[in-house]
Amino acid sequence: MYRKVIAPSVLAASLLLVIPASAASSVQGAPGIGDSYYPESGNGGYDVSHYDLRLQYQPKTDLLEGTATLLTTAKQDLSRFNLDFGLKVSEIRVNGAKAKFATSGAHELEVTPAQPLAKGKQATVVVKYAGKPSEFKIDGWSAWQRTPDGGIAAQEPDSAVWWFPSNDHPLDKATFDISINVPDGTQAISNGVLQSQTSKLGWTRYNWRSNKPQATYLATLAIGKFDITTDKTASGLPILNAYSKDLGDNAGAARASVERTGEVAEWLESVFGPYPFNALGGYVPNVPTGFALETQTRPFYSPRQFANGANVSVVVHELAHQWYGDSVSVDNWKDIWVNEGFARYSQWLWSEKEGEGTAQELAQWAYDTRPAEDPFWQVKPGDPGAENQFHGAVYDRGAIAIQALRNEVGDEKFFQILKGWPTERAYGNVKVGDFVRYAEKISNKPLAQLFDTWLYTPGKPAFGAPAAKPGARAQAPAKPAVEPKSWKKIAATNNIHEH
Numbered sequence: 001m002y003r004k005v006i007a008p009s010v011l012a013a014s015l016l017l018v019i020p021a022s023a024a025s026s027v028q029g030a031p032g033i034g035d036s037y038y039p040e041s042g043n044g045g046y047d048v049s050h051y052d053l054r055l056q057y058q059p060k061t062d063l064l065e066g067t068a069t070l071l072t073t074a075k076q077d078l079s080r081f082n083l084d085f086g087l088k089v090s091e092i093r094v095n096g097a098k099a100k101f102a103t104s105g106a107h108e109l110e111v112t113p114a115q116p117l118a119k120g121k122q123a124t125v126v127v128k129y130a131g132k133p134s135e136f137k138i139d140g141w142s143a144w145q146r147t148p149d150g151g152i153a154a155q156e157p158d159s160a161v162w163w164f165p166s167n168d169h170p171l172d173k174a175t176f177d178i179s180i181n182v183p184d185g186t187q188a189i190s191n192g193v194l195q196s197q198t199s200k201l202g203w204t205r206y207n208w209r210s211n212k213p214q215a216t217y218l219a220t221l222a223i224g225k226f227d228i229t230t231d232k233t234a235s236g237l238p239i240l241n242a243y244s245k246d247l248g249d250n251a252g253a254a255r256a257s258v259e260r261t262g263e264v265a266e267w268l269e270s271v272f273g274p275y276p277f278n279a280l281g282g283y284v285p286n287v288p289t290g291f292a293l294e295t296q297t298r299p300f301y302s303p304r305q306f307a308n309g310a311n312v313s314v315v316v317h318e319l320a321h322q323w324y325g326d327s328v329s330v331d332n333w334k335d336i337w338v339n340e341g342f343a344r345y346s347q348w349l350w351s352e353k354e355g356e357g358t359a360q361e362l363a364q365w366a367y368d369t370r371p372a373e374d375p376f377w378q379v380k381p382g383d384p385g386a387e388n389q390f391h392g393a394v395y396d397r398g399a400i401a402i403q404a405l406r407n408e409v410g411d412e413k414f415f416q417i418l419k420g421w422p423t424e425r426a427y428g429n430v431k432v433g434d435f436v437r438y439a440e441k442i443s444n445k446p447l448a449q450l451f452d453t454w455l456y457t458p459g460k461p462a463f464g465a466p467a468a469k470p471g472a473r474a475q476a477p478a479k480p481a482v483e484p485k486s487w488k489k490i491a492a493t494n495n496i497h498e499h
């Protein structure tokens with residue numbers, strides 16, 4: 001995964017932005033939502049409940065034209081507010097009236113409506129725009145991936161600014177209708193259910209609906225020439241997968257993995273509870289990158305994930321995020337462990353189910369193979385820093401922490417926690433501490449010290465298998481650990497968040 005690099009100058013500038021605490025009743029909305037890692041992400045002062053994106057894309061030229069309609073509610077009286085966006089805007093209307101606008105910072109769009117927004121009132125914001133997403137760059141880089149037959153928006157922590165204006169932070173989730181017009185013979189893939197598809201005068205329009213709250217970075221757009229497969233789960237959820245026609249030798253392995261989406265989701269429901277969204281699927285475009293991403297209802301997979309044959313483990317990881325990450329989202333990007341620790345742990349549970357090594361064996365191996373002096377142990381999964389947001393320690397040490405919890409509270413309580421949490425906090429935002437308190441409540445055990453050790457204390461803590469029975473003597477010196485059968489397969493997904 002590309003890490004978002006914040007140039008020191010940008011950081012300094014954003015810290016210097018002073019919001020005038022004027023005595024006037026209307027104020028300007030903050031240019032950031034308050035994220036400690038990414039001060040410019042999101043915006044203050046309002047909340048978006050729905051995005052309606054009506055887009056047209058020409059693969060030959062990379063020109064994206066759009067009208068975005070945002071249903072917003074002001075959280076305070078606002079004389080001005082910000083959107084996050086990078087493409088060229090031609091017009092903005094707020095409640096039907098033309099608004100003034102200006103750009104600032106890396107991706108800020110400052111909107112001054114004709115009439116100030118009133119606290120608690122809904123306001124409709126319409127933004128008309130056009131541009132080539134590949135030409136918009138932040139620190140020399142574009143999240144938009146051009147392909148020989150189209151383009152892809154799938155990145156974390158942000159990709160939205162390359163294709164639609166938004167309040168770009170997981171704290172402000174919304175429902176989405178995404179409609180894309182592309183030349184006949186080209187497909188447009190996005191989140192949720194394909195409501196309809198119509199052709200007219202050489203263009204085909206795809207209408208997608210994601211009807212549950214969705215973070216902006218989990219909205220995705222894939223335009224290109226795809227083979228599409230459709231199916232339904234036993235409970236009636238529509239499954240739609242899309243594969244670039246240009247996957248070469250990876251085509252078979254990609255299908256042999258992603259076509260198991262329904263099966264994997266059914267198993268995950270047995271561990272995490274009811275699937276939280278209206279559709280399932282995945283897509284594999286012809287991109288040269290190596291990562292995968294949990295884009296809501298329809299994860300993105302790079303073809304390279306399938307270079308060694310089928311890779312169901314990466315499907316398990318991205319689908320686990322639908323519960324841990326997409327439905328229950330971070331409050332601040334520093335809470336990334338609530339996403340990645342659990343997605344990695346789900347891969348260990350799948351291995352356990354498949355008889356390829358238990359989660360305890362995988363945790364032990366992850367622990368034993370990293371000596372105490374390995375810098376791996378210096379990263380705190382509970383607050384890794386923006387530069388280490390997707391460090392291997394957030395995944396592996398983060399998952400060992402979950403195994404340590406399991407060993408502490410026992411399987412019955414552990415699986416009760418694992419299944420209860422996504423229901424308890426469905427469609428919300430959480431801090432690491434919220435999970436700790438929930439686990440304490442369900443297990444009726446104090447766990448602050450365990451999590452403090454595993455998530456917040458640099459250095460290699462003690463770790464071992466639990467005693468066989470309460471009261472039984474601790475296991476004799478552990479026999480030399482053996483590499484679990486699934487270890488290399490899971491390790492091969494370590495680049496899911498690497499370029």
Ligand SMILES: [Zn+2]
Nearest residue numbers: 317321340343
């Ligand atoms: Zn992940």
